[in-house]
Amino acid sequence: MSMIIDANVQPHFRYNAEIRHYLSSAHKLRAIPDVEQQWYQAPRGDYRQDLYGDGYPGSDPETVARHLFDDGGVDYAILNPLTRGNIADYLLNSRICAAVNDWLVDRWLEPDATGRFRGTIRINPEDVKGSLAEIERLADHPKMVQVGVPLQSREPYGKPVFEPIWEAAAGHGLPVAVHVNGGNGVDYAPTFAGHAYTYPGYAAFMPLNSFVHLATLIIEGMFGRHPDLRFVFADGGYDLLTPLMWRLDTFWMSMRDQTPWVDRYPSEYLPNHVRYCTSALDGPTDASQAERWMDFTEKADLLMYGSSYPHWSTATPDAAVAGLNSGQREKVLWRNASDLYGVAAEVEGSLT
Amino acid sequence: MTTTERRQEHIAQDIAVTIVDTDVHPLPVSGDVLKSYAPAAWKDKLWPIGNAVSSTSHFYDTPDSYKTMSLRVDASPPGGGAAGSDPDFAGKQLLIDAGVSIAVLEPMCDAQLPEAEHVLKATYNDWLADVWLGDNNWHGRWRGAISVTAQDPAQAAREIERWAGHPYMAEVLMTPQTRGIPFGSPHFDPLYEAAARNGLPVATHLMGQTPFELIPIYPVGNPSHWHDFFASWPLLYVSHLMSLVFDGAFDRHPELRVVFVEGGFTWAMPVMSRMDRIWEQRKADLPHVRRKPSDYVREHVRFTTQPLEEVNVAVYREYIEMMDLGDSIMFSTDYPHWSYDAPDWAIRRFPADQRERIMRGNATALYGLPSTVKALPGERPVAGDAAV
Numbered sequence: 001m002s003m004i005i006d007a008n009v010q011p012h013f014r015y016n017a018e019i020r021h022y023l024s025s026a027h028k029l030r031a032i033p034d035v036e037q038q039w040y041q042a043p044r045g046d047y048r049q050d051l052y053g054d055g056y057p058g059s060d061p062e063t064v065a066r067h068l069f070d071d072g073g074v075d076y077a078i079l080n081p082l083t084r085g086n087i088a089d090y091l092l093n094s095r096i097c098a099a100v101n102d103w104l105v106d107r108w109l110e111p112d113a114t115g116r117f118r119g120t121i122r123i124n125p126e127d128v129k130g131s132l133a134e135i136e137r138l139a140d141h142p143k144m145v146q147v148g149v150p151l152q153s154r155e156p157y158g159k160p161v162f163e164p165i166w167e168a169a170a171g172h173g174l175p176v177a178v179h180v181n182g183g184n185g186v187d188y189a190p191t192f193a194g195h196a197y198t199y200p201g202y203a204a205f206m207p208l209n210s211f212v213h214l215a216t217l218i219i220e221g222m223f224g225r226h227p228d229l230r231f232v233f234a235d236g237g238y239d240l241l242t243p244l245m246w247r248l249d250t251f252w253m254s255m256r257d258q259t260p261w262v263d264r265y266p267s268e269y270l271p272n273h274v275r276y277c278t279s280a281l282d283g284p285t286d287a288s289q290a291e292r293w294m295d296f297t298e299k300a301d302l303l304m305y306g307s308s309y310p311h312w313s314t315a316t317p318d319a320a321v322a323g324l325n326s327g328q329r330e331k332v333l334w335r336n337a338s339d340l341y342g343v344a345a346e347v348e349g350s351l352t
Numbered sequence: 353m354t355t356t357e358r359r360q361e362h363i364a365q366d367i368a369v370t371i372v373d374t375d376v377h378p379l380p381v382s383g384d385v386l387k388s389y390a391p392a393a394w395k396d397k398l399w400p401i402g403n404a405v406s407s408t409s410h411f412y413d414t415p416d417s418y419k420t421m422s423l424r425v426d427a428s429p430p431g432g433g434a435a436g437s438d439p440d441f442a443g444k445q446l447l448i449d450a451g452v453s454i455a456v457l458e459p460m461c462d463a464q465l466p467e468a469e470h471v472l473k474a475t476y477n478d479w480l481a482d483v484w485l486g487d488n489n490w491h492g493r494w495r496g497a498i499s500v501t502a503q504d505p506a507q508a509a510r511e512i513e514r515w516a517g518h519p520y521m522a523e524v525l526m527t528p529q530t531r532g533i534p535f536g537s538p539h540f541d542p543l544y545e546a547a548a549r550n551g552l553p554v555a556t557h558l559m560g561q562t563p564f565e566l567i568p569i570y571p572v573g574n575p576s577h578w579h580d581f582f583a584s585w586p587l588l589y590v591s592h593l594m595s596l597v598f599d600g601a602f603d604r605h606p607e608l609r610v611v612f613v614e615g616g617f618t619w620a621m622p623v624m625s626r627m628d629r630i631w632e633q634r635k636a637d638l639p640h641v642r643r644k645p646s647d648y649v650r651e652h653v654r655f656t657t658q659p660l661e662e663v664n665v666a667v668y669r670e671y672i673e674m675m676d677l678g679d680s681i682m683f684s685t686d687y688p689h690w691s692y693d694a695p696d697w698a699i700r701r702f703p704a705d706q707r708e709r710i711m712r713g714n715a716t717a718l719y720g721l722p723s724t725v726k727a728l729p730g731e732r733p734v735a736g737d738a739a740v
Contacts, residue, residue: 042634042637151572152572153573154573156570156573156574158580159573159576189569189571190571191591192570192588192591192592193532193533193535193568193588193591194530194532194534194591196534196594196595197534197595197598197599198637200598200631200634201595201598201599203630204598204626204627204630205591209570209571209587211587212571212572212573212575215580215583215584216575219577219579219580239622239623240587240619240622243616243618243622243661244586244587246663247661248579248580249661250659250661250663251578251579251582251583253662255577257415258578258579280629280633281629281630283625284621284674292670313633
């Protein structure tokens with residue numbers, strides 16, 4: 001069989017104030033950053049120029065369904081809406097996350113006639129109690145298939161403060177998707193050397209920060225203690241996975257006395273715990289190298305097609321698997337996502 | 353036996369340069385020796401350790417660091433002093449026993465305030481020139497780095513000029529821990545301009561782990577342990593490299609060469625393709641970047657090898673072959689630090705057709721090194737291609 005699961009789609013509000021319909025009166029008049037109000041916005045807009053119109057790109061379910069399912073040949077799409085960055089008032093941020101979740105259910109998941117959209121429970125990790133409450137509130141919704149957090153954080157996600165959140169997600173069988181959540185909030189500079197001076201300098205580097213989350217999740221023992229915990233790094237950056245995991249394996253060998261709970265090579269945690277979504281910035285520029293390149297660190301088992309629709313860097317399924325062999329294509333286009341989310345289990349059963 | 357006696361006694365043969373080590377760390381034999389090179393007004397200001405007994409604190413500690421201070425325990429000179437403090441003993445271990453032909457010495461030092469950083473580095477330069485690059489370099493096997501402040505690039509430029517023309521100062525050394533200023537910033541232009549004018553590459557190497565402001569703030573917060581901290585460390589070099597290209601430093605300084613030391617090199621190809629991809633798609637945002645980003649990297653940037661990742665050798669070789677960066681990689685040992693890579697261990701990890709360039713050729717071309725050097729007493733000449 002062959003099918004396509006798009007594991008990374010960002011639906012948007014039709015207009016900025018729409019979120020206020022989903023906030024309680026206590027929060028309706030608070031200052032909330034606009035969808036594209038972020039320091040590192042792409043010049044001329046973050047989204048595909050051809051999609052700007054009456055509302056924001058990606059804001060009309062029927063249009064999105066037409067683009068993804070009819071034109072793009074996608075069978076299922078995992079919707080992972082952005083919130084508004086890590087803002088100072090973490091309690092307000094939790095209300096924003098809840099409003100986004102209510103909107104997603106109300107506008108996208110409940111009325112969906114196609115049955116092909118799945119959703120993400122957005123939470124704010126800076127508010128651990130609020131995150132736990134939000135996961136409990138929505139985990140049983142049949143169309144919610146993962147928990148979503150920003151890539152931006154002031155502590156890496158391996159730190160113990162976050163453990164109750166990951167434990168709850170794993171307990172409900174929900175992967176945790178990490179995605180750049182552009183905001184105008186309280187974040188550190190986006191590169192290791194400080195602020196970027198150009199948009200490409202920001203956009204090319206930012207997804208690579210996910211490695212710090214990954215390294216700390218492994219070394220702090222989060223995957224060891226939670227066998228069902230899965231992380232999805234939805235902005236790509238997997239090209240750096242091989243060299244950096246090689247280093248983590250090498251240094252772990254020397255340092256493992258300090259973290260005795262990590263009882264195997266760090267890279268051995270990848271197959272059971274880590275997935276990446278494809279991105280337009282990963283992969284060798286020479287497509288003839290793509291197949292072999294994917295084999296390093298066995299990335300074909302870790303990768304799921306993600307379009308990033310409606311982002312300017314939206315990638316088609318064909319572009320995402322250019323140069324790969326048929327086995328790799330199958331894994332990347334749907335099998336890995338199907339295994340992770342179980343969304344296509346019924347379809348798969350009828351077709352294989 | 354004094355250096356003079358030895359020089360008279362030994363009629364040195366010339367031997368071929370086969371291995372250049374681009375990352376070696378000399379240490380002063382004591383704080384007092386170093387202080388003797390400092391300006392009088394600074395003698396008691398540069399080492400503000402108060403009542404602390406140990407002069408180095410590490411936020412991220414290496415194995416058994418209380419005992420080892422991150423140094424090879426077998427590299428302590430028999431006559432006393434820390435590993436890397438005795439040029440003769442380092443010469444025996446690194447040049448004779450390990451077979452290194454020429455080694456580039458990169459002292460590690462850092463200070464908090466801009467003026468102190470400059471004075472400390474100038475002090476190290478005077479010490480290095482005297483103790484390692486003077487009479488003890490009768491064999492010409494040591495090369496030195498001109499340590500400069502990154503906080504005050506105009507001061508750094510003057511320090512570069514002070515040493516330009518020295519026969520054994522081969523490069524400029526600056527910290528990558530630049531307090532939030534990426535390498536492509538015009539802030540560094542005076543430093544780069546002076547280095548390029550004098551044909552000196554600018555090398556960068558992890559410096560002190562103290563004070564805390566010198567540890568880069570990782571964008572999503574800092575790990576707790578050395579292994580996740582240091583496995584992520586290459587991303588600091590990735591950040592600086594992207595800035596150098598995207599912020600136009602190589603266009604402003606066509607002769608500038610940058611050497612990324614001890615931060616890995618297997619990430620280079622994926623980072624180059626990443627930069628090429630976004631440049632292709634967003635050229636309008638980068639009007640000043642006139643060439644493909646990877647072209648700048650191949651022309652202007654070198655990476656040193658240590659610490660090599662411990663990977664299946666065949667897989668590793670294949671990966672390096674695919675990277676096709678045989679002109680950009682230079683061998684290094686990190687002697688006398690604990691994670692030392694021996695030349696004969698490292699060489700077989702490189703693809704056969706890249707070995708000569710990685711072990712010798714790229715460094716001799718970059719630093720303008722000779723093809724032969726004097727043999728040390730007890731050192732047997734080897735055939736020119738024996739190491740390869």
